[in-house]
Amino acid sequence: MTYMIKFTLQSLLPLLMMTSCSFISYNQVIPLMKQAVIGSPDIELTKEFIDEQRYSFIRVDLGKGANIIMVLLDIESNFYTWVSATGEKLITYNGKVVRSEGLIYNLRHINPESFKLFSSSGFNAGTFNLMLENPKAFVEQEFKITLIDSSKDPLLFEEEINVSILNRNYSNYYWLDRKSGRVTKSKQLIHPKLPKIRIDYVYKF
Amino acid sequence: MHIKLLFTLLFSVSLSAGINDYIYPKSEYPSFSNSGTIGLIQMPSARMMPSGSVAFSWSDSDPYQRGSLIATPFSWGEASYQYTDVNNAFYSLTPEFSGDQTYKDKSFDAKFLIHQESSLLPAIAVGFRDLAGTGVFSSEYLVASKRINNVDLTMGLGWGAYSDHGFRNPLIDLDDQFAYRDVSDNTTQGGEFSTGYWFSGKVGVFAGAEVFLPNLKGLRFKIEYDSTDYEFEGFPNGRESFYFAFENVRQPASKINFGFVYPLNKRLHLKLNYIKGHTLSFGFSLHGNFGKKQPFIKKNDPPKPVKDSDVFKIVTAESDLQLYKASLLHLNPRSMPLQTATVEDDKYKIVFSQSKHMSWPRVTGRALRVLDQIAPQKIKKFEVANVNGGLGMYKFTIDRETFSKYQEEKIYNLAVKDAKLESYEYSPEEYEFRPKVKLPDLFWQVVPTVTQQLGGPDGFFFGNLRLAFKGELALQNNLSVKFEFSQGLIDNFDELKLESDSVLPHVRTDVVRYLKATRNNLIVSYLQLDRFFKPRKDIYAKATIGLVENMFGGIGGEVLYRPFSKNYAIGAELWHAKQRDYDMRLNFRDYQTNTGLINFYYKEPRTNVLIAIRGGRFLAEDSGFNFDFSRRFKSGLKLGIFFSRTDISEYEFGEGSFDKGFYFFIPIESFFENYSKGTAGIGLKPLTRDGAAMLRHTHGLYGVTEQGQSINITRDWDDLYD
Numbered sequence: 001m002t003y004m005i006k007f008t009l010q011s012l013l014p015l016l017m018m019t020s021c022s023f024i025s026y027n028q029v030i031p032l033m034k035q036a037v038i039g040s041p042d043i044e045l046t047k048e049f050i051d052e053q054r055y056s057f058i059r060v061d062l063g064k065g066a067n068i069i070m071v072l073l074d075i076e077s078n079f080y081t082w083v084s085a086t087g088e089k090l091i092t093y094n095g096k097v098v099r100s101e102g103l104i105y106n107l108r109h110i111n112p113e114s115f116k117l118f119s120s121s122g123f124n125a126g127t128f129n130l131m132l133e134n135p136k137a138f139v140e141q142e143f144k145i146t147l148i149d150s151s152k153d154p155l156l157f158e159e160e161i162n163v164s165i166l167n168r169n170y171s172n173y174y175w176l177d178r179k180s181g182r183v184t185k186s187k188q189l190i191h192p193k194l195p196k197i198r199i200d201y202v203y204k205f
Numbered sequence: 206m207h208i209k210l211l212f213t214l215l216f217s218v219s220l221s222a223g224i225n226d227y228i229y230p231k232s233e234y235p236s237f238s239n240s241g242t243i244g245l246i247q248m249p250s251a252r253m254m255p256s257g258s259v260a261f262s263w264s265d266s267d268p269y270q271r272g273s274l275i276a277t278p279f280s281w282g283e284a285s286y287q288y289t290d291v292n293n294a295f296y297s298l299t300p301e302f303s304g305d306q307t308y309k310d311k312s313f314d315a316k317f318l319i320h321q322e323s324s325l326l327p328a329i330a331v332g333f334r335d336l337a338g339t340g341v342f343s344s345e346y347l348v349a350s351k352r353i354n355n356v357d358l359t360m361g362l363g364w365g366a367y368s369d370h371g372f373r374n375p376l377i378d379l380d381d382q383f384a385y386r387d388v389s390d391n392t393t394q395g396g397e398f399s400t401g402y403w404f405s406g407k408v409g410v411f412a413g414a415e416v417f418l419p420n421l422k423g424l425r426f427k428i429e430y431d432s433t434d435y436e437f438e439g440f441p442n443g444r445e446s447f448y449f450a451f452e453n454v455r456q457p458a459s460k461i462n463f464g465f466v467y468p469l470n471k472r473l474h475l476k477l478n479y480i481k482g483h484t485l486s487f488g489f490s491l492h493g494n495f496g497k498k499q500p501f502i503k504k505n506d507p508p509k510p511v512k513d514s515d516v517f518k519i520v521t522a523e524s525d526l527q528l529y530k531a532s533l534l535h536l537n538p539r540s541m542p543l544q545t546a547t548v549e550d551d552k553y554k555i556v557f558s559q560s561k562h563m564s565w566p567r568v569t570g571r572a573l574r575v576l577d578q579i580a581p582q583k584i585k586k587f588e589v590a591n592v593n594g595g596l597g598m599y600k601f602t603i604d605r606e607t608f609s610k611y612q613e614e615k616i617y618n619l620a621v622k623d624a625k626l627e628s629y630e631y632s633p634e635e636y637e638f639r640p641k642v643k644l645p646d647l648f649w650q651v652v653p654t655v656t657q658q659l660g661g662p663d664g665f666f667f668g669n670l671r672l673a674f675k676g677e678l679a680l681q682n683n684l685s686v687k688f689e690f691s692q693g694l695i696d697n698f699d700e701l702k703l704e705s706d707s708v709l710p711h712v713r714t715d716v717v718r719y720l721k722a723t724r725n726n727l728i729v730s731y732l733q734l735d736r737f738f739k740p741r742k743d744i745y746a747k748a749t750i751g752l753v754e755n756m757f758g759g760i761g762g763e764v765l766y767r768p769f770s771k772n773y774a775i776g777a778e779l780w781h782a783k784q785r786d787y788d789m790r791l792n793f794r795d796y797q798t799n800t801g802l803i804n805f806y807y808k809e810p811r812t813n814v815l816i817a818i819r820g821g822r823f824l825a826e827d828s829g830f831n832f833d834f835s836r837r838f839k840s841g842l843k844l845g846i847f848f849s850r851t852d853i854s855e856y857e858f859g860e861g862s863f864d865k866g867f868y869f870f871i872p873i874e875s876f877f878e879n880y881s882k883g884t885a886g887i888g889l890k891p892l893t894r895d896g897a898a899m900l901r902h903t904h905g906l907y908g909v910t911e912q913g914q915s916i917n918i919t920r921d922w923d924d925l926y927d
Contacts, residue, residue, distance in 0.1 A: 132223075132227070135223050135226040135227075137224040137227055138224070139224065139227075165224060165228070166227055166228060167419070167420035168420065193227075
């Protein structure tokens with residue numbers, strides 16, 4: 001997860017350039033600047049790429065210059081654990097990230113089972129309790145999950161979140177494959193200090 | 206309703222420390238005032254940046270545009286350099302010379318925390334503005350700041366320019382001299398520490414608040430009562446106050462200023478203020494804390510393991526030669542070139558050099574890791590020694606078992622407990638394996654460089670982007686030619702015009718002539734032949750001939766006594782220097798002189814403060830002392846101040862009265878995932894003058910022998926397993 005690193009670099013490069021003198025090796029600066037401004041090339045989920053992968057995986061897109069592949073490590077009670085090559089972990093439940101480890105900013109849902117896409121009433125609502133890390137804080141989130149597009153496959157669900165203490169409202173989106181009943185794509189905000197991420201899920205079973 | 210809303214905004218009850226970091230994000234750093242120090246809008250506060258911080262602040266508040274460099278060497282001390290473009294005064298009285306250039310004022314500010322904030326009492330600081338400058342902004346203040354929930358309240362007393370609507374100075378009861386503040390008595394060339402009028406004259410009161418607004422991405426609201434005396438500060442009355450001034454400073458319609466600070470991220474702040482009841486001001490600040498080990502970017506440059514380590518151990522068990530070859534094979538690509546090696550019973554001794562890591566324990570630990578992975582079982586002890594320029598620096602001896610036992614848990618303090626760190630004398634003939642180096646050997650690189658002048662009287666920044674070919678031609682183990690040639694590509698030197706008015710030999714003040722003569726040309730920045738010696742234990746020597754710096758060539762040398770286990774060093778240097786021609790090629794000007802200095806260094810181990818005192822004869826043939834105080838931080842950042850006193854008069858020295866300034870060296874690796882030894886340096890003086898000028902020869906012995914003193918190794922033991 002290098003997004004925040006790049007963000008920091010973007011903010012510091014003006015200082016670096018300003019203080020430049022003969023000690024600086026500019027051949028290091030130029031590629032880093034390019035990466036900070038333009039970003040890294042996307043990992044494309046082509047058929048060849050998917051076929052090459054032995055295990056189920058997710059592609060996590062953190063925005064400009066940061067998309068990574070995380071491989072499915074474990075499934076337990078519908079909690080999927082995905083791990084990156086550098087050891088960061090995301091744990092998803094019904095496609096929602098309910099826990100992270102090794103990121104710059106991490107989170108842990110206390111009651112992740114509350115996240116259900118389907119409900120007999122047509123929508124599911126309630127409260128999530130979660131611990132944010134770095135800095136550590138306990139937060140309550142009110143949520144409401146609604147099926148907003150049932151005409152297509154995959155189905156599109158909207159999760160409206162209200163964090164009253166932070167005066168913040170936003171929506172997460174989940175695309176559910178009708179046939180497998182699994183989330184295949186999502187756009188979600190997992191931590192207030194991180195940008196919204198997009199996840200593509202590729203299952204090999 | 207409005208009162209309730211305002212109250213809620215101003216005094217939002219804190220719920221918990223953690224959640225507040227989300228409600229008021231990016232609030233770790235205090236913000237900067239238009240004066241270029243931490244503060245409110247125009248007024249200072251008692252807040253400080255964390256120790257090891259460096260910042261740049263820029264503001265536009267009519268009639269001033271101000272760029273400031275701020276350094277915080279200690280958590281209790283802040284020093285800043287202010288470069289102010291005074292837009293109601295011309296550069297000089299001669300219109301043909303000034304053009305539309307306006308007056309530039311340079312000064313230093315300082316602030317000292319005298320009481321840290323506690324649960325009941327506020328932080329209290331005392332500060333000095335326009336120290337050792339022209340004095341047109343001179344002020345002193347005593348200020349207190351107290352944070353209550355999301356509001357940071359500040360109140361202070363100001364003297365000098367901060368004393369509008371002032372009252373009787375209570376210090377008069379101590380001494381009558383505090384009654385009057387007559388800055389016009391200052392008949393020096395400016396730049397003196399004119400302590401005579403500090404805290405004199407009437408006293409003004411200022412106050413204000415910085416309000417952290419909840420859930421607005423870190424937005425802050427500031428409001429203050431401004432005690433600036435705008436009839437005193439700068440050149441308020443046009444030509445009545447200063448010959449060069451051409452219009453009056455607009456006087457305030459209101460003493461209440463307010464504005465906003467918006468942190469784009471935790472290091473970059475934007476600000477917009479409404480001041481004096483009629484003026485919009487704006488600016489930004491950029492700051493970073495280099496006091497941490499890895500201030501910005503987490504390093505992703507781990508030690509590279511040896512592949513097939515077990516196979517290597519089997520092969521190296523066959524003969525010592527195989528072990529030497531394996532060492533060469535694995536140390537050299539890891540930027541630790543092997544110089545010599547030998548096996549003595551169960552001890553494996555190697556000598557390496559390196560130019561990648563700032564931390565000596567880190568590179569030593571990495572060398573040990575390699576040896577541990579390739580050496581056969583019979584090796585029970587490692588002795589790793591370092592050389593630089595052919596000079597022996599240190600040797601570190603450790604039991605193999607001890608090193609590997611604590612490696613996984615990185616318990617460095619136990620690992621080094623029984624290890625031995627000693628001074629090292631390099632004798633290659635003591636080693637069985639001495640890989641042959643084909644000499645002469647050329648190391649070179651082509652890199653862009655910038656020749657720059659910061660904070661000059663013609664403008665804040667002048668730069669020349671150049672393409673440089675630099676490197677070193679090694680002739681023998683400790684004899685080499687170092688060179689840098691460069692070609693100018695693009696510059697903004699058109700506006701540079703200030704000629705030297707110095708009555709001393711122009712050893713530095715012809716800088717504009719050098720910059721202009723070299724702008725589009727191929728130049729030789731330096732071209733010098735160096736020979737290093739270590740005649741006795743702890744004594745180092747260097748002899749040099751050539752074009753040793755931009756403005757001088759010459760012949761000379763340096764000797765340094767630097768006992769390994771002590772914190773001090775004493776050295777001497779003597780040069781015959783001849784001034785180079787402005788085009789910086791191979792020709793010389795007429796001026797030549799002998800210059801020599803006795804150098805004393807002392808490093809205080811707890812704070813890592815280095816005191817350097819140099820005394821002798823300087824380049825302009827003046828004699829005296831240079832005092833230099835610097836502090837090194839864990840990241841490698843070095844902050845320093847200096848001043849010199851020599852036997853020339855203030856008149857001979859010229860504007861500024863005596864040589865002084867501050868500098869910092871920022872480690873380049875702070876901005877990258879990989880380790881590197883490079884630094885970006887900036888030195889700032891109020892003015893470039895000729896007095897107390899020293900020869901800036903590269904590869905000075907104190908720098909070359911850094912690892913020849915144990916204090917510079919033991920400070921970083923925690924890097925041993927990095």
